[in-house]
Amino acid sequence: MxxxxxxxxxxxxxxxxxxxxxxxxxxxxxxxxxxxxxxxxxxxxxxxxxxxxxxxxxxxxxxxxxxxxxxxxxxxxxxxxxxxxxxxDLGPAPTLADLLLGEDPRAARAGLLAWARGLGRLAAGSVGREEELAALSRKFDTGMPTWAERPWIAENAARFPEVLAAAGVPVPAGLAAELAAGGAAGGAAYPAFTPGDTCPDNNLLTPDGLRLLDFEAACFQSVFLTAAYCRMPFSSCWCVFELPPDVARQTEDVYRAKAVLIHPELADDACWAAGMRDAVAVWTVNATVLLLPRAAEDGPMHPTRRPVPTRHQLLRHRWEAAARLTGRPALAAAFEGLLREVAARW
CATH class of the missing domain: 3.30.200.20 (Phosphorylase Kinase; domain 1)
Structure with missing residues (x-):
């Protein structure tokens, strides 16, 4: 009080x-x-x-x-x-999470595409604003490194082998090199502005269109780290369920079409595939480092929202997808090991 x-x-x-x-x-x-x-x-x-x-x-x-x-x-x-x-106050409009967990598939699809389109427009409209954001960050400085300045990808990469070892999973040869290469590509290439946490509950679908919320991690980062939210979906969220393949593809394509406007080379399918592979790996390592040490006992990913996956379900889902990554054999082997040595016991 x-x-x-x-x-x-x-x-x-x-x-x-x-x-x-x-x-x-x-x-x-x-x-x-x-x-x-x-x-x-x-x-x-x-x-x-x-x-x-x-x-x-x-x-x-x-x-x-x-x-x-x-x-x-x-x-x-x-x-x-x-x-x-x-x-x-943007009012009591529904979030994308509300639509995805609701009972109207057409509204859910429309909301998902509006979300991807809004993120893409934001990225496309941010060209040349990096220095302005940096100056504003200095203006509101509290003595703590910003999210953009904190090397969270490198920190996770350093902790990942320790998490594997603690779980009884052998550390594959070449893992450190793949983590470094994937982190560099997924973290810095093709920058654009993002609120940071673009999860389904951090937006409102108002009568005037999508309005994004929660800018607590606002920064310029690789468009691939944002695009991965469309593919995984959603990279750092509690609201994680499989999408119908055509819906998932369309959502990613909507965001990519806007990203290509500022980075034309992303129209190349090989470039896009490599960046998405590394971004999925970065986010899967992030989930593993954050959740696996707390997953001895299972529990829901959200305290009140239902339906919602448990920690075990989410990690297994992430590992199954990441174990199929091509071009990063050590990472794929690490996630296969987690499925074999950890998820199999759940």
Whole structure:
């Protein structure tokens, strides 16, 4: 309660009007998110961040990403001291997750294609804005490296052999070289802007079209890391189920058509296939490093949403797909080993 009072007082001071009727929108361990009524009757969303390293990093990315103005809700005010953002309220529209878990396949398909098209337009519209985002990140700096500056792909690559060994899976010869090559290709080649976490629940399908939410990891990254969300789907999410093959293909093609506008060489099928292979590997290593050490006991990937896969189901699904990767034999062997030595016991 005291935290809520502090957040409301700071937001009211920034806006120059009182705030009332706060409704908790869920937030996370890093954030408190409240829908509030202003003194003149408007509805706004207040998002405050805790003081932990990940929260401070998320504030810098989101404040910079939303100020860039390429997508997302309109940023109304920023308090870098608390830290806190005040955003326009986009209303109670359904998310892509709502449609995918619903009972209308046509609405789900339409929402999925709108999501891929929106991400593609965002990428295409971000040409030449890298330095501007970097300057905004410095403006909202909290002393923590941004997500773009943190070498998370290299960190995961360094931990992956340890995770394999702890699970009783032999480390294949040549794995380190493949991890380095795949990470370099998947992480830096063909950059474009992204909110970072483009999962199905981080958007709203409003009457005015798709509106993206959650810019806590906003950065310029390889278009392949975003495109992999279409193929896997969704690379770092809890909402993971198989898509009908034609829907999956169409979704990826919609995003690729926009990415080609800024990187024409991506029209080459061999180039696209190699980049997607490495991006899928990067995200599968990420899931393994994050989830496998916590998977001794199975459990749902989301505390409340149903249906939802369990940790075991998600990891098995990821490993089965990654074990079929071509051109990275050591990585494929590692994922085959995880299926044989770990998933087989579940």
């Amino acid at each position: 005291e935290r809520t009072k502090q957040v409301l007082a700071s937001a009211a001071r920034l806006l120059g009007t009182g705030l009332s009727e706060p409704v908790d929108l869920g937030g996370s361990r890093r954030t408190t998110v409240l829908r509030c009524r202003t003194g003149d009757g408007r509805s706004v969303v207040v998002k405050a961040y805790t003081g932990g390293p990940d929260a401070l990093r998320a504030f810098t990315a989101e404040a910079a990403g939303l100020t860039l103005g390429l997508a997302g809700p309109r940023l109304l005010a920023v308090d870098p001291e608390l830290p806190l953002l005040v955003l326009e």
